[in-house]
Amino acid sequence: MTLLLPDRIWRDGALHADLVAEHDGKTLTAIRPRQPGDQGQQVALLMPACTDLQVNGSGGVMLNSDPTPEGLAAIVAAQRAVGTGWVMPTLITTSLDQMRQAIAATLAAWTRPGGLPGLAGLHIEGPYLNPARKGTHDAGFIRPFDPELPGLLAPLRAAGIPVMVTLAPERVDPADIRALHELGVVVSAGHTAATAEEARAGIAAGITCFTHLFNAMPQMESRAPGVIAAAINSDCHAGIIVDGHHVHWDMVALACRARPRAGRMFAVSDAMATIGGPDHFTLYGERIDVKDGKLVNAAGSLAGAHVTLLECLRNLVLKVGLPEAEAIAMCTDVPNAVIGQPSPALAPGMPLDLVLALDADWRRVPAG
Template sequence: MSVTYIADHIFDGETLRQDVPVTVSDGRIVAFEGCAGAEEIRLHGMLAPGFVDVQVNGGGGYLFNNAPDLETLKVMGAAHAAFGTTGFMPTLVTDDIAVMQQAADAVAVALAQNLPGVLGIHFEGPHLAGARKGIHPENHIRELSEQELIVYARNDLGDKMITLAPETVAPDVIAVLVGLGVKVCLGHSNADYETTQAALAAGATGFTHLFNAMSRLNSRDPGMVGAALLDPDSWCGIILDGHHVHAGTARLAHHAKPKGKMMLVTDAMSLIGTQEESFPFFGELIFRDGDRLANGDGVLAGSHLDMTTAVRNAVTYLGIEYEEALRMASLYPAEFLGQDQTRGRLTVGGAADFILMKDDRTIQGTWIGGKKVFKKI
């Protein structure tokens, strides 16, 4: 059955339009006009592409590491859909090989069942630098072995991402990963500028949470931050929660990178969509203080950030128009994943993944594959 949605405004990922019908059939956008026999639904607000988040550790009270199964993915997807996310990369932080295999199996099942929102899997670690580990468990940080490579080589995981420290993984190994269809991101690293450049030359295309847990920009050593800002082809994820990166620093980075190469990520943990104030993480508790997450020592532990808030913060911190902030949450991460022909924009033939926003920029409804998965009561 076809449905034609007529909203007050439509932002298609490029331009803002008024009173343009959007007809959906079989999970795809089939026309920007009404179609004979289609049910018509009037929507008050603005339709826009759904958000794509490439770093989601948890939501709805579930953390992927703590329960790497299909139920966790369902709950995570529903929690983030309430904030406009229609596609996400479940993210597993550094853990043992058995947990990595379980997480991969869960994602494979989710994709086989067309679970709404799941695009693939992001392994954040375990091949990191201990000096920049953040809250990643040091006892699980290790060199890349054949066991992990078998997981990374799987062809049933959708989009595959790995965050690694290039001083622990040689350029020829990075090239192997890229050859396996893996998006290699650099982070949790103390690598110098030259080592980072070598990783980029080997095929790395992204940087995980720019500035955080990476070697800093200095006058005599540009570090990983300098390499990230100077490279015109790579994408930088950034956490705009007011805790991970100062607004001035974020604005400077936004000016340095070419347009379209900085994308919003949440790095969200399990508490999104709940009123809970703590959760277990590798034998310790992570506490929420307002919208800041930290362990007992005060070390930042992911974020309590949703994509709707990240978009609003981008406007405030970066001094950009709202439409550009929307692109940073939808089109640009879709381009990073190579999915921009079907996601991150509203286009004929593309996925019917979109959100409805009121004038106050709150999410009123979320559709994935043409099916409403969230409606504000």
């Protein structure tokens, strides 16, 4: 057996300084109290791999371009290689037919023998958005709520598959929001121009989350607080992109520290095909390139993100200045709570590639 001797271990929602991990080169075999004379690999932190609820693509694949079990598997595999062990692939605004394909692919991947380890569900972002806040989404696909959607999602929920739907509350009837919520779908507000009052009406109907806070939303003003203030003041969860391009560090800190209840903020990558893939891809027929660490279209506008959740974690600690435990939870426990799943815990039997060993600079080091 080989020992990992961390300064701290993330376990049961807290940092522990008195534990060590044993492994056989492939899996963890024990987590036990530190004993005098223990010798092994010194690391700063051990934690389970991250959970990301907004991954549009990875490994050269966009879910919109390949809504198949094979496309899902490629995205999950690429994310697992960079420290995200559980992934919610995200289909952005598209046709109803392609939504059907992604739903069928998710069901097939989840229910086949052995399932698809690392698949955390399906996130459908759009097409029920506000065109004025569409971002990189194709306005040609934005439309009123499809009445078929609850019926299409019902088989996923019946199979226990987490589902998230991002929509603009001012564009969707409260009854339709309620129908999704009652089905067990996580309804998230995003790409919206909602007023604070409209956002609160959406919350009353069943919205429990907000998608990439600050982005594709009108910004707060003293007499027009808007959807952002409604989100921050609410009890809902809110995802946020922590790459330094989408949201300034100070604004990330402000949102996290202003929430009335702890454990309601979580990080997302909004990753695209360039993670573990080439430095460009095509979306809606338009080339998107990595430039200076960010993804931009021909006009220079942001088009998703080129960041991993592990990098977001590092940013939360070193750039935003959050307490370590809060930052770790934002990339592990909180996103799992959003989708009603237990947080993966460091325990005997966990594959070593799902154990993150980090150095003092919050960078991954090989375990073993």
